[in-house]
Amino acid sequence: MNKSRFILHTLAAALLVTLAASAANAQATRTWVSGVGDDVNPCSRTAPCKTFAGAISKTAAGGEIDALDPGGYGTVTITKSIVLDGTGTLASILASGTNGVNVNDSATATPGNIFVVIRNISINGAGTTLGVNGINFVSGKELNVIDCVIQNFSNNGINGVPTVASAGAVGRIGVVNTVIKHCAADGIALGHISGNQMKAAIERTSTLENGNGVHVKSNARASAYNCVFSANNTNGVFSDAATAGTFSAIEVWSSQISMNGANGVRAGTAGDAGASTLNIAQNIIGRNVGNGALVSTGGTIGTFSNNSILGNGTDGCPSCTPVGPGN
Numbered sequence: 001m002n003k004s005r006f007i008l009h010t011l012a013a014a015l016l017v018t019l020a021a022s023a024a025n026a027q028a029t030r031t032w033v034s035g036v037g038d039d040v041n042p043c044s045r046t047a048p049c050k051t052f053a054g055a056i057s058k059t060a061a062g063g064e065i066d067a068l069d070p071g072g073y074g075t076v077t078i079t080k081s082i083v084l085d086g087t088g089t090l091a092s093i094l095a096s097g098t099n100g101v102n103v104n105d106s107a108t109a110t111p112g113n114i115f116v117v118i119r120n121i122s123i124n125g126a127g128t129t130l131g132v133n134g135i136n137f138v139s140g141k142e143l144n145v146i147d148c149v150i151q152n153f154s155n156n157g158i159n160g161v162p163t164v165a166s167a168g169a170v171g172r173i174g175v176v177n178t179v180i181k182h183c184a185a186d187g188i189a190l191g192h193i194s195g196n197q198m199k200a201a202i203e204r205t206s207t208l209e210n211g212n213g214v215h216v217k218s219n220a221r222a223s224a225y226n227c228v229f230s231a232n233n234t235n236g237v238f239s240d241a242a243t244a245g246t247f248s249a250i251e252v253w254s255s256q257i258s259m260n261g262a263n264g265v266r267a268g269t270a271g272d273a274g275a276s277t278l279n280i281a282q283n284i285i286g287r288n289v290g291n292g293a294l295v296s297t298g299g300t301i302g303t304f305s306n307n308s309i310l311g312n313g314t315d316g317c318p319s320c321t322p323v324g325p326g327n
Contacts, residue, residue, distance in 0.1 A: 075095050093122070094124050102136050139162055154184050161220075162198070196219060216239045217241065240266075291314040
């Protein structure tokens, strides 16, 4: 190689490095979307993008995308730590025939490690074809859903059941002050693949008119406090470890569990091969069509003996196990 060609190659390599560095530096910690924005914009406050998908590529990992004004900001796949925030306006996602939000870092160099916050966003699957899942947690470390409304999906409102080996040994989901309704399978579904575990905390959240209000499946552990699991879910709360050698567990405190089409709370199911547990304390469990509290195959319901289980098709819980001090 002659000297001039060597110099050209060197300059070209330096230019590529400079361009790559410039592209990385172009990612802002905070970006903006607007109903009248454009995804060719840099997503700044004065030149916002149009969609979450357009903004996410211009937002640094660990950054935040904020909505400036009312708008439909489109479905999005999240592969890095990010906050989507619609506080102060009507930020929405319409997801007819698809998932509203996919959380999936399985193709990254370190899968099972992203932290995602979705705050003050309406996620609606309504349309000619209902959406699939409102939020689909495929792979990641932690998902927090705060002050959201999720409705009209053919599967789950929040599908917290990672199914890929790279999803991480332990996943975490927090749901706070959120309404989930009209989802054909479950309002909130929780589980994990064999050998891993999903942990969830649910607070001040309502699940209404879903297949099940909350469905804790194999390899999942959850707590729910001050919630409403009512208005024609099939089961308000269902603990169901159907896979042999697995467990499911949920504790429910100070919640209203009423007017469901089958049972208020249920642990276990016919042919259940795992260990399904459910603990209840200080709940109002009433006006459910079936049992207030049903213990099925493989299930255990522990009660602190301070629940109101009245006005159901079958009241009380004769198969429950007293737990806690003084019982």
